Amino acid sequence: MQKTDLLYKYLRTDKKFPHLWCPGCGNGILMGGLIRAIDRMELDKDNVVVVSGIGCSGRLPVYVDFNTLHTTHGRALAFATGIKLANPDLVVFVIMGDGDATAIGGNHLIHMARRNIDINAIVINNNVFGMTGGQYSPTTPSGAKSTTSVLGNLERPFDICKLAMGAGTSWVARSTVYHVRRLTDLICKAVEHDGFSMLEVTSYCPTNFGRRNKMGTAPKVMRWIKDNSIPVDKAKDMTPEEIGDKLVTGIFVDRDDPEYCTLYSELRIKEGYDPHEHEHGK
Amino acid sequence: MAKKTAGKTAKKKKKTRKKPESAIGPRVVSDEEEKAVVKLRKRAKNKRKESRPAVLLSGNEACVMGALAAGVGFFAGYPITPATEIAELLSQELPARGGTFIQMEDEISSMAAIIGASIAGIKAMTATSGPGFSLMQENLGFSIIAEIPCVVVNVMRGGPSTGTPTSPSQGDVMQARWGTHGEHSIIVLSPNSVEEAYTLTVKAFNLSEKYRTPVILLLDEVIAHMREKIHLPSEEDTPVFNRVKPTVPPEWYEPYEDTPSLVPPMAAFGDGYRYHITGLVHDTHGFPTNKQNEIKAHLLRLRSKIEKNRREIVMVESEMIDDARIAVFAYGSVSRAARRAIVLARSTGRKAGLVRPKTLWPFPEVAIEQLAAHVDVIIVPEMNLGQIVREVERKAAGKCRVVPLNRIDGKLISPEEILREILEV
Incomplete structure (x- = not known):
C-alpha cells in the first residue's frame, strides 16, 4: 500500500511510537500534511530540518525521520536562525504551538518576520496551553474558559496571521486541520517561497479546551471548523460583520522580498570571500 | 593513592609552565640545568615572537x-x-x-x-x-x-x-x-x-x-x-581542535553513545546522519527517556566527561610559591595587582607567592590542597563579596587560614591593599 509506504519512509516507526498526543488531537493531522508535502516536493530527508519548541507541538520532531531538534520553550525560531544561516542548503521547518510562537516566543516571531530568512514556520493553533493542562494562551478567545480563566478570559486574542503580516512577513497563510489537502498544498507553497513563510494551522484541543468550553467531541469541532471556514477570495467581498469570528483561510501575503541568506552571501562576496575556493575545503 | 595522583598532576604542570619559579612539587633536574633549558626555550620563543609584529x-x-x-x-x-x-x-x-x-x-x-x-x-x-x-x-x-x-x-x-x-x-x-x-x-x-x-x-x-x-x-x-x-x-x-565527527554508517550512529572517551562523535545536521536533539534527558539515541537507569547514566556521563578530564582542563599558574608562607589566590585583573603585591612583600622580607587559576571551573582543587599543605595563609582578593573564596576554604579544609579581601565599589583592588593584607596576616 502506498499510504503505509509513506509512513515507513518518514516516521521513526520502530523507535518512538505510540505518540503522546490525545485521541482527537490535530497535531497528527499536521504531521501527516508535513510528511505528504515533503514527499511531494521530493526533498532529501538528509537536508530537511524540523525544529520545535515546548508543548504538545514540540513533540512532533521526535516522530519524523529528519534532522530534528526539540529546543527550549519559545526559542525554536532562534535556534532555526542559527541552523539556516550556518547552512542555507538545509530546508528548515519550525513547528510551534500558539503559546510557543506568540506568548514566550512572540519577540522572535516578529523579528523573524522582519529579517526574512528562508525558514518555514508552522503555528498549530489550538487556542490553549495544552501540555500544561489547559491555561489560556494569547490566542484564547475573550470570555473562553481555561484553568487560569475559569471565570472567563478577560484578554483579547492575537490573530496570528495579522500579527505576522503586521511585522512584515513575506508569505502568510492559514489553513486548518480539516482542510488536509489544502494544508499539504500550502506547506509546499511555503517551501517554494524564498523567504520567511508563516502558516497558521487552526486546530483544537478536545482534552483541555473543547471540554471546558462545551464544544463537544473532536468530530463535532472538526465540523465546526468546516462550517466556519471561508476562503480568502470569498472573504474579500464580505464586510467585517459578515466575517465575524469565522476562519478566513488561504494565502494572505505572497511577496518577493530579498531573502536574508542571499543578502548575506552577497555581502561576503563583496567583502572578498570566494565561495568556490572554499567549496571543497569544507 | 590520592597523594600519588596529586604528585603526577604537579609534575605535568611543571612541564607546561612558563617560568621556573612557578613549580609546585619535586624538582627532577638541577637548578643550573633547568635555568639553561628555560633560557634556551625563552630565546627560541623570543625569536619566534620577533618574527611577528x-x-x-x-x-x-x-x-x-x-x-x-x-x-x-x-x-x-x-x-x-x-x-x-x-x-x-x-x-x-x-x-x-x-x-x-x-x-x-x-x-x-x-x-x-x-x-x-x-x-x-x-x-x-x-x-x-x-x-x-x-x-x-x-x-x-x-x-x-x-x-x-x-x-x-x-x-x-x-x-x-x-x-x-x-x-x-x-x-x-x-x-x-x-x-x-x-x-x-x-x-x-x-x-x-x-x-x-x-x-x-x-x-x-x-x-x-x-x-x-x-x-x-x-x-x-x-x-x-x-x-x-x-x-x-x-x-x-595555536593548536586548533575540531570536534570529532562520526565515521560509522548512519544506521549505526548513536549520537549520545557512552564511548570510552565519554564524548560521543558529533554529526552536523545535513551530514547524512538524521538524529534527534532535545533538551529533555535522553537515551543514547537522543530520544527522550523517563527510565531511571538512563536518566542517571546520561547525567553522570555529562559530569564525568568534564570531571575526569580535569588534568587537561584545569590550568593554574604560580609564582614565587616554592618557599612561600603566604599565598595570594587571585584571578583576572586582580591577579595583576596581587603579583605586584607579592613582589613588594618579598622586598620587605615576607615570603609571599601567587597562585593564579586560569580555569575557575572545574575548580582547581588539587592546587589548593597542595597549597594549603605548605603555606600558613591563603589570601583571596576578589571584586565581589567572596565567591571563589568559599571554594578555597572548602578545599583548604582547615589546613591553613583563608582570608578574603573584597571590594565591590566599582574600583580595582590595588596592590597596596593586598600588600597591607599580606603584612597584617
Whole structure:
C-alpha cells in the first residue's frame, strides 16, 4: 500500500511510537500534511530540518525521520536562525504551538518576520496551553474558559496571521486541520517561497479546551471548523460583520522580498570571500 | 593513592609552565640545568615572537582575534557594555572569511542561534555581560544537556541587575558555575591579560569542541578594555581542535553513545546522519527517556566527561610559591595587582607567592590542597563579596587560614591593599 509506504519512509516507526498526543488531537493531522508535502516536493530527508519548541507541538520532531531538534520553550525560531544561516542548503521547518510562537516566543516571531530568512514556520493553533493542562494562551478567545480563566478570559486574542503580516512577513497563510489537502498544498507553497513563510494551522484541543468550553467531541469541532471556514477570495467581498469570528483561510501575503541568506552571501562576496575556493575545503 | 595522583598532576604542570619559579612539587633536574633549558626555550620563543609584529589590542579585540584563529564561523549577539566591541569587530571580520554575524533581538535568541549554528557544524560564539548572561542561562543549559559546543564570553560588570555597566567586577563567578538550573558541570576560563584573552579564547573553543560542552570565558571589564602590546602567537603555536565527527554508517550512529572517551562523535545536521536533539534527558539515541537507569547514566556521563578530564582542563599558574608562607589566590585583573603585591612583600622580607587559576571551573582543587599543605595563609582578593573564596576554604579544609579581601565599589583592588593584607596576616 502506498499510504503505509509513506509512513515507513518518514516516521521513526520502530523507535518512538505510540505518540503522546490525545485521541482527537490535530497535531497528527499536521504531521501527516508535513510528511505528504515533503514527499511531494521530493526533498532529501538528509537536508530537511524540523525544529520545535515546548508543548504538545514540540513533540512532533521526535516522530519524523529528519534532522530534528526539540529546543527550549519559545526559542525554536532562534535556534532555526542559527541552523539556516550556518547552512542555507538545509530546508528548515519550525513547528510551534500558539503559546510557543506568540506568548514566550512572540519577540522572535516578529523579528523573524522582519529579517526574512528562508525558514518555514508552522503555528498549530489550538487556542490553549495544552501540555500544561489547559491555561489560556494569547490566542484564547475573550470570555473562553481555561484553568487560569475559569471565570472567563478577560484578554483579547492575537490573530496570528495579522500579527505576522503586521511585522512584515513575506508569505502568510492559514489553513486548518480539516482542510488536509489544502494544508499539504500550502506547506509546499511555503517551501517554494524564498523567504520567511508563516502558516497558521487552526486546530483544537478536545482534552483541555473543547471540554471546558462545551464544544463537544473532536468530530463535532472538526465540523465546526468546516462550517466556519471561508476562503480568502470569498472573504474579500464580505464586510467585517459578515466575517465575524469565522476562519478566513488561504494565502494572505505572497511577496518577493530579498531573502536574508542571499543578502548575506552577497555581502561576503563583496567583502572578498570566494565561495568556490572554499567549496571543497569544507 | 590520592597523594600519588596529586604528585603526577604537579609534575605535568611543571612541564607546561612558563617560568621556573612557578613549580609546585619535586624538582627532577638541577637548578643550573633547568635555568639553561628555560633560557634556551625563552630565546627560541623570543625569536619566534620577533618574527611577528607587535600589535596593540584591547582584551575584547584579542578575544576576537583568538576566536578567528580558533575557527569561529558564526557569531550571534546583542549589544551590551562592556562586551559590545567583540560583536562590532566580528561583524566586520566574519563576512570576508565566509562566516556569519547576526545581531539578534535579545540574548536569549543569541544563545539559541549559536547553538543552532553549532548543530549545523559551524564553530559559534556569543559575547555578553551580566544582564545578558542571565538571559542566556536557560539555553546554556540546553547546550550542556544536548552537548553542543559553543563559546560564551561574559565580560563581567557590576550587578545585580543593570548594576554598574562600566565598572569592573568579578560578580558572575557563581552565576557562571550555577546560573543554569539543574545538576551540571561546566568549564569557565578567566584570562588576566590581553595576550591571555587571545590564548584562552582559542583554548575555550578547543575545550568546547573536544568535550562537546559550552565553555564560558569570564573577562572582567578591565581586561576587556585595557590595551596591551602583544605578539599574536603564530599558527604553529595555536593548536586548533575540531570536534570529532562520526565515521560509522548512519544506521549505526548513536549520537549520545557512552564511548570510552565519554564524548560521543558529533554529526552536523545535513551530514547524512538524521538524529534527534532535545533538551529533555535522553537515551543514547537522543530520544527522550523517563527510565531511571538512563536518566542517571546520561547525567553522570555529562559530569564525568568534564570531571575526569580535569588534568587537561584545569590550568593554574604560580609564582614565587616554592618557599612561600603566604599565598595570594587571585584571578583576572586582580591577579595583576596581587603579583605586584607579592613582589613588594618579598622586598620587605615576607615570603609571599601567587597562585593564579586560569580555569575557575572545574575548580582547581588539587592546587589548593597542595597549597594549603605548605603555606600558613591563603589570601583571596576578589571584586565581589567572596565567591571563589568559599571554594578555597572548602578545599583548604582547615589546613591553613583563608582570608578574603573584597571590594565591590566599582574600583580595582590595588596592590597596596593586598600588600597591607599580606603584612597584617
